[in-house]
Structure formats: structure tokens, C-alpha cells
Amino acid sequence: MGPIEALMADRIRIPIESEGDIVTARQHARALARHLDFSPSDRIRLVTAITEVARNLLDHSTGGEILLSLAAREEEEGVVIVGRDHGPGIPDVERALRVGFSTRGGMGLGLAGVRSLTHEFGMESRVPDGTTVTAKRWVGGLA
């Protein structure tokens, strides 16, 4: 079953345990973006957002999974990205979204970058259950 068929059925679930899984997630995202008629540059933005969610799962956690599904509202279509890790949760979500914050060095652009590249963004974290990031990007809309 191809990614689009899987999406139509329910949603795509991609475990993120290694860098290779990031490539898989990117592949699915790119196929989905093409299917939904995203512009070439928006395609790259969507793929970038998913890449950063996946990177975040690897960098700040012991891995997790990404769920991709279609979103629809009125006459718009879009993609919902959900990233879930296996804990330990972030005590201060606001701080995690601040530029420069990273518990393991690096630029700390990650989740702030995801927020900047999507139309809707949310993050929930519960110690010790783990963190869930949800982002939506509509076809068209902001550049």
C-alpha cells in the first residue's frame, strides 16, 4: 500500500529511531505534498517541518513516531503532522520553543522552526509521559 492509499485509509505512522527513519518521513511528506498540490517551495517547507519534528525526536528523546494525516476544512486541504516521543517530557514547553534553547547544544531552532513553517502549531508535554507536537499546514495560505 502506497503512502497516499494509506492516508486515505487512515494515516501514516512512521517510527523514528534512526536517521534513516527521517529519510522515510521526508519521502512520505514529499509524496503527500505532491498529491495535495502544494507549490514547489511549499513542498520543501512541509518536508522541512517534518524533518525538524523528526530530528527533535532523535535529538531530545530516545526516539518516537510521526503520524501524518490529511486535514480538511471548508474548501481547504492540508497535512497534519503529529510527533510523539516516549518521554521524559519537557517541564517548560514555552522555554523549549524559545530560540537558542536546546538541552543538547545545537541551534535550538527546531521546534520554533516548525512553528514558523506551519499554519497551526501546538505542543503538549507531561512529565513523565512524554511530549506531543502537532502542526498543520494548509495548501496555499501563508507563503
Add this chain to the structure above:
Amino acid sequence: MNDVHILLAEQYREALETYLTSADESGLWRAYDLGRQSLQSGIGVLDLVLLHRRVLDRRFEDPVTPAQVIRLVDVEGAADFLLEALAPYEMAQRVLQEETDDLLRRTERAQEASTRHQRALGRALAAVDRLEQERRRLAADLVDAEEKERQRIAAEVHDDSLQVLSALDLRIQTLVRAEGDGERRGALESAQEIVRLASDRLRCLVFDLRPPELDRVGLGVVLRASLERLSAESGIEIDLQDEMESPPPPDSGIVLYRIAQEALANVRRHAHAGTAVVTLSQQDGGFLLQVRDDGRGFDPAERAGQSSKHFGLTVMRERAETVGGWIRVESLPGKGTVVEAWVPGQEWTKDGPGTTPGSEGPR
């Protein structure tokens, strides 16, 4: 270009070559990752595009096989690779834009808050200013009322009580003359002496309450009379050094006189002093009174508050301030006490602020 940059350039070249050979998602992921590393190590977006172009240029320089020539024109693949490498730069630009907007909003809010606080502070300071003016006005009224009350009592004693005693004295005098020598005459004379003593005391009271002719005979002269009497009564040796060349304005003269009275009353009551020196001089365009004793002194810090009430310092200060002057008290246990009061030489308007170069206590 540092070592990291050279290494990244080499990695970029290799990754692009690989991608042009087999275009797949892992090649694009590599492009993205290299772009992110470039951004992180400070390589500019233009540098990255130029690096990309140099890699392509080199492929044009030495084409080897026809297959490579065909791949040479894989412009689309090279562009996809470059776009992926640039994606982190766009992300950073967007994040910074959001941060900048947020910072501007917060700065604006902070400025508004600061403006509000400044206005509130300005209002509070104005209120403090008004209260201070009101306090000064009340203090001036109080001093004025006290002075008037003293004058009234002095006039009462002078025009009434002293007249009555004077009449009594005359009556006793008449009776004494009518008596021959004898016991009754002695008793009358002794009664007359008591009446005269009472008159003297009342005259002293009148003198204290309303120093006569301060503006005519001068502060020094009036003070000297007062000091001589105090010296005689208390046994404290009091020296007056009058170095004033011209008299102070009438209001200021009264203030200095009253402060001197208060300070000397303190010396008499509390200081246990053997000697005191009163100095009148001219300083800083005004008149300075100094009362120095060799008594037991006190610790102004320890007795702040209670001492000012106790020694009438508050009243002295209010008096000085009503004419735009100041008062300063310096004392140490065992080292005596110095009271200094300064009043301006010019008539002072109550709207102007008083100059207060010093404060109570040792500096």
C-alpha cells in the same frame, strides 16, 4: 574560510555529486543536513550558492563520458539539491522574523509600561511636593501663631499683671511710710520685697516672651542680657562672641534668638555643662548662630526621633525653615554638643525652597 568551512564545502561537493548520480530522498536529506550545518557554522547563504555553482562549474570543465555529459544538464536535480540546502536558511529567517516581531511587540509594551510608570511617579512626586509645601506652610503658621501667642501673653503680663503689682507696691510703700519703726514696718518691707521679686520675674518673663527692641539694639545686645541672666541663674559660664557686622532681617533675628533660647535651655537642663560659647557670625550671605557646650553630649543616631522631640529640635528646625534657613546638631557622648543655625540675609519668600546643606547629627 576556516577548517570547518573547507570540510563542509568538500562534503557538499561529494553529496551533490552523489545526488546527481542517484537522485533519491537520502541525497536530499544530506543536502538539508549540510545546509543546516552551514547555517550553524556561519556560512552565508550567498557563500553556499556560490559553492554550489563552483561544484557544477567543475563538472563542466572536464566531462569524461557521454553519460556524465547527459547528467551535466541535470539542472533540475542540482536545483532540488540546492533548495534543500537552503531550506534551513529560510527556516532561520522565518524564526528570526517571528522573534523580531515578538521582541518589537514586547519592547513597545515595555515602553508603554515605562511611560505609565513615569507618569505615576511624576504624579506621586508632585503629590509629595504639594504635601511638603503644605507642611511648610503649616509649620510657618504654627511658628507664627506661637510668636503671636507669646506677644499676647507678654502684653497681658506687661499691661495688666505688672501694673497691678506696681499699684500694690505703691500701696505698700505708702503703708511703710505711715508706719514708724517697728515690727509691722519690717513685715511690710519684706512683703514689698516679695512683690518686687515677683515683678522682676514677670519682667524677665516678658523679656523672654517678647525680646524688646531686637531690631533697634541688635541681636547681640539682647542675647547678651539674656545670657547674663541665665549664667547667673545656672552657674554655667557663658561667653558670647558677636562677630556680626550688620543686623539680620527682623524675622530671621527673632528666629535666631528663639533657637538660641531653646539651645541654651537644653544646655541648662540636659548638658551638665561647665561652659558654653555662643557665636554670632555672617556666613554664605546669611547669619550663623553657634551654641557650643562642653557637656556630656549624646548619640544622635541612638536617640534619633526621641531626642529631636525631647530637645525641641523639631521646633527649632521648623523655625529655621520658615525663614529659609537650616539647623544642624552635632553631638557625641562625652564630647559636648554643637547647635548651628543659619538664616539667610535676604528676606525670604515662602514659595522658595530652603537650602539645607546639612542635617542633624555628626557628619
